[in-house]
Amino acid sequence: MLRSRLIPCLLLKNKSLVKTIRFDKFEYVGDPCNTVKIFNELEIDEVIIFDIDASKNKKSPNFDLIKNLANECFMPLSYGGGIDSIDHAKKLFDLGIEKISLNTSAIYQPNLVDQLAKVYGSQAIIGCIDIKKNMLGVKKVWSHAGGVNTKKNPIEWALELEDRGVGEIFLTSVDNEGTWKGLDLDMINEISNSVYIPLIAHGGAGRFSHVKDAIYKSGASAVALGNMVVYQKQNMGILINFPDKEKINELKFFNG
Amino acid sequence: MISIIDYGLGNLGSIKNMIEHIEEEVQIISDISLIKHASKFILPGVGAFDTAMKKIHKIDGLYETLNEQIVLKKKPLLGVCLGMQLLMDISEEGKEKGFGWITGKVKKFPKNKFLKVPHMGWNTVSFDKESSLTRGLDRKARFYFVHSYYVKPKDKKKSILSTSYSFNFVSAIQEENIFGVQFHPEKSHSFGMKILKNFSDF
Amino acid sequence: MSENKKICSKCIYDENIPNISFSSNGICNYCDQIEFLKTKFGTGERKGKELLNILINNIKKEGKHKKYDCVVGVSGGTDSSYLLMKAKEWGLSPLAVHYDNTWNSAIASMNIEKITRSLNVDLYTHVVNNVEVDDIKLAFLKSGVPEFDADTDIAFVQVLREAAAKYNIKYILEGHSFMTEGISPIGSNYLDGGYVHDVHKKFGSIKSKTFPNMTFFQFMKWVLFYRQKFIRPLWYIDYSKENAIKVLKKNTGWQYYGGHHLENRASSFSHTIWLPRYGIDFRYLSLAAQVRQKSLDQNQAIKIFNSKIKIDKKLVQYVKKRLHLSDVEYLKIMNGEKRTWKEFKTYKKLFEYLKPLFYILTRLERVPISFYLKYCFKIKE
Numbered sequence: 051m052l053r054s055r056l057i058p059c060l061l062l063k064n065k066s067l068v069k070t071i072r073f074d075k076f077e078y079v080g081d082p083c084n085t086v087k088i089f090n091e092l093e094i095d096e097v098i099i100f101d102i103d104a105s106k107n108k109k110s111p112n113f114d115l116i117k118n119l120a121n122e123c124f125m126p127l128s129y130g131g132g133i134d135s136i137d138h139a140k141k142l143f144d145l146g147i148e149k150i151s152l153n154t155s156a157i158y159q160p161n162l163v164d165q166l167a168k169v170y171g172s173q174a175i176i177g178c179i180d181i182k183k184n185m186l187g188v189k190k191v192w193s194h195a196g197g198v199n200t201k202k203n204p205i206e207w208a209l210e211l212e213d214r215g216v217g218e219i220f221l222t223s224v225d226n227e228g229t230w231k232g233l234d235l236d237m238i239n240e241i242s243n244s245v246y247i248p249l250i251a252h253g254g255a256g257r258f259s260h261v262k263d264a265i266y267k268s269g270a271s272a273v274a275l276g277n278m279v280v281y282q283k284q285n286m287g288i289l290i291n292f293p294d295k296e297k298i299n300e301l302k303f304f305n306g
Numbered sequence: 307m308i309s310i311i312d313y314g315l316g317n318l319g320s321i322k323n324m325i326e327h328i329e330e331e332v333q334i335i336s337d338i339s340l341i342k343h344a345s346k347f348i349l350p351g352v353g354a355f356d357t358a359m360k361k362i363h364k365i366d367g368l369y370e371t372l373n374e375q376i377v378l379k380k381k382p383l384l385g386v387c388l389g390m391q392l393l394m395d396i397s398e399e400g401k402e403k404g405f406g407w408i409t410g411k412v413k414k415f416p417k418n419k420f421l422k423v424p425h426m427g428w429n430t431v432s433f434d435k436e437s438s439l440t441r442g443l444d445r446k447a448r449f450y451f452v453h454s455y456y457v458k459p460k461d462k463k464k465s466i467l468s469t470s471y472s473f474n475f476v477s478a479i480q481e482e483n484i485f486g487v488q489f490h491p492e493k494s495h496s497f498g499m500k501i502l503k504n505f506s507d508f
Numbered sequence: 509m510s511e512n513k514k515i516c517s518k519c520i521y522d523e524n525i526p527n528i529s530f531s532s533n534g535i536c537n538y539c540d541q542i543e544f545l546k547t548k549f550g551t552g553e554r555k556g557k558e559l560l561n562i563l564i565n566n567i568k569k570e571g572k573h574k575k576y577d578c579v580v581g582v583s584g585g586t587d588s589s590y591l592l593m594k595a596k597e598w599g600l601s602p603l604a605v606h607y608d609n610t611w612n613s614a615i616a617s618m619n620i621e622k623i624t625r626s627l628n629v630d631l632y633t634h635v636v637n638n639v640e641v642d643d644i645k646l647a648f649l650k651s652g653v654p655e656f657d658a659d660t661d662i663a664f665v666q667v668l669r670e671a672a673a674k675y676n677i678k679y680i681l682e683g684h685s686f687m688t689e690g691i692s693p694i695g696s697n698y699l700d701g702g703y704v705h706d707v708h709k710k711f712g713s714i715k716s717k718t719f720p721n722m723t724f725f726q727f728m729k730w731v732l733f734y735r736q737k738f739i740r741p742l743w744y745i746d747y748s749k750e751n752a753i754k755v756l757k758k759n760t761g762w763q764y765y766g767g768h769h770l771e772n773r774a775s776s777f778s779h780t781i782w783l784p785r786y787g788i789d790f791r792y793l794s795l796a797a798q799v800r801q802k803s804l805d806q807n808q809a810i811k812i813f814n815s816k817i818k819i820d821k822k823l824v825q826y827v828k829k830r831l832h833l834s835d836v837e838y839l840k841i842m843n844g845e846k847r848t849w850k851e852f853k854t855y856k857k858l859f860e861y862l863k864p865l866f867y868i869l870t871r872l873e874r875v876p877i878s879f880y881l882k883y884c885f886k887i888k889e
Binding site: 052053054055090091095096120121122124125126143144145146148169171172173174216218246247248271272276 | 317319320323324351352353354357390417418422423424425426427428448450452453454470471490491492493494495498499
């Protein structure tokens with residue numbers, strides 16, 4: 051039976067891991083290598099790591115660091131942040147990265163998506179979409195780590211990414227991220243109903259019931275966790291952790 | 307010594323990493339003369355069927371040498387993910403012919419809004435036939451899958467493991483010295499380590 | 509421990525242990541020290557229970573209108589996890605405090621998560637910046653001194669005190685047990701904030717901003733102005749590690765990690781690879797304790813002690829990776845010059861000079877008695 055995936059989402063800033071609230075207010079969390087190693091020891095299904103400074107500061111991925119992370123993993127490790135060429139992609143796959151995520155690059159160099167999907171296969175490419183409400187409360191796609199409003203409609207953009215060949219959509223609600231209050235179930239539902247490819251929902255998960263809602267009520271194939279895996283509980287200390295195996299086994303994919 | 311064939315595609319480093327972790331000998335090779343002297347092979351693969359076969363044909367003598375080593379000399383070979391699909395005759399994904407060491411074809415998963423394609427994530431297996439590849443494997447073993455195509459061997463009895471994704475498909479196959487796994491053992495923690503250890507002991 | 513050396517008749521320390529002396533009946537001064545503490549604290553006896561009850565009541569009284577009445581330092585290890593469990597049993601409202609040196613294993617992290625969740629205890633953490641802490645650890649390796657994990661040891665205590673101060677808590681509970689761990693003899697290893705600072709200054713390359721060092725100033729601030737009391741409840745009760753492990757596993761899903769301090773990768777490297785370089789094998793502490801408690805036969809203990817420590821090759825790889833050391837550089841360090849704490853600036857002389865003051869502070873329970881015994885006395889050469 052295919053299991054819905056629960057994926058720790060780690061944010062890399064320079065050489066350290068951080069956590070944000072609505073893509074703002076950085077709190078230092080720990081060492082990337084040790085944290086990935088912990089998730090590997092816990093035999094977690096999959097990990098995704100984003101370099102949140104890269105696109106904003108026009109930096110390339112930190113290949114040395116990524117190499118050290120990849121060889122700690124006996125599970126898929128996906129990476130996103132500052133990937134803007136086929137050369138970057140090749141380097142990352144050679145290092146053992148399972149999937150690469152394109153966000154800002156996909157928006158400003160959409161042909162890159164097509165190219166990469168053709169060479170490496172759709173299953174290796176994640177289309178990463180950050181959604182934030184504009185001044186009128188309308189949800190739009192933002193680039194540069196929530197810094198620039200592209201004015202694109204989320205559903206249209208998700209469909210275009212699917213068309214261009216991405217294998218999965220990683221959808222983040224910036225407004226909910228880091229708030230513990232739950233994911234954006236409406237947005238997840240709309241997009242998962244529009245595309246044929248799997249959707250990873252991200253942003254706002256504060257308790258296990260939020261995860262279940264995203265999967266069973268809104269059709270997400272997977273949920274990415276931020277706060278829940280780096281804090282002991284809301285407003286308390288930092289602690290790398292992951293839900294128990296019993297809890298995860300509850301997440302049977304409804305159409306396995 | 308396990309020799310991972312480098313023809314230009316696949317998670318070579320990750321496979322090598324896991325084999326080293328289980329403390330077995332491993333090397334990555336592409337040189338024909340090294341292949342002739344190797345004793346056991348892994349055929350990796352990630353991406354498109356045609357791309358893979360074209361890359362293999364591009365390396366002078368590789369296709370013929372592999373046929374000789376595997377079919378004639380009967381050296382063990384494990385095809386991983388796309389590597390498993392290359393063992394078949396043809397694929398719906400492309401026009402190229404596979405190695406044809408196992409009779410059958412590669413088909414695409416039907417697409418619909420409830421059954422997302424690619425089949426991506428951790429799934430379980432059922433044991434169809436006993437095999438040295440799966441000896442001692444936990445009945446509840448789970449593996450990481452990521453693929454849009456699956457193999458359909460002509461002879462169902464060649465299947466050692468099958469997996470359910472709306473219907474049952476072959477997730478591990480064996481034809482004497484030739485093995486194939488659709489999942490990624492190198493990304494499947496201790497379950498993958500068991501498969502690779504068994505192959506190493508074969 | 510070698511043959512033909514004088515060995516204590518009660519534990520396994522031999523004449524090579526620093527500052528050891530033997531009484532006429534062949535018992536060493538460390539065993540005597542432990543007997544002294546046992547009597548003083550009434551360990552496992554009714555006296556101990558009564559003393560502990562008084563303490564517990566004081567803690568409850570002091571913390572009556574506060575959210576937490578005590579702080580418990582946790583590492584994911586046996587002693588601190590068990591202590592947290594007992595604190596809840598005794599009706600206290602503890603705040604669990606953890607210093608994360610970014611080298612935790614999954615077991616340590618998950619153990620902390622499991623026990624705080626099952627006991628419904630809040631957790632306060634201080635995570636040191638990974639780049640900074642790695643620079644400090646590399647400095648210690650380059651300096652050639654044995655105390656590879658000194659930074660963690662000192663920061664742990666500093667963070668406990670900071671957390672207690674933040675929430676206006678007076679009582680700090682620590683999971684040390686002199687019965688199961690013994691009193692570590694001074695001489696071979698040393699620890700204080702000045703030492704850590706000096707080693708880092710001389711062999712490090714970046715300044716640290718997030719490392720919570722306990723400088724002398726910090727230390728005096730705590731003991732003089734914050735009136736924080738350090739309590740070690742396990743000194744009063746019958747405590748056995750084997751039993752603790754059993755109970756923890758059963759009640760909270762906690763997991764054992766294979767050996768004292770092995771739940772953290774840095775302390776594991778320290779105990780199994782770095783310290784043996786100096787002929788220091790801390791297994792003798794717990795082995796001696798087991799012999800004293802008669803849970804292990806002396807000959808058996810000596811046999812175990814004489815057996816080689818198993819080295820985890822993957823741990824070595826990890827250390828090289830974290831500290832960006834090539835194989836050659838690592839070998840150079842492993843074969844490098846050995847130094848001792850005496851070659852660096854520490855607070856030792858200062859502590860000796862202030863012995864009378866610290867005696868009073870010990871009576872007032874502002875500093876643990878073990879501190880007084882270890883730091884305020886001149887070392888016999």
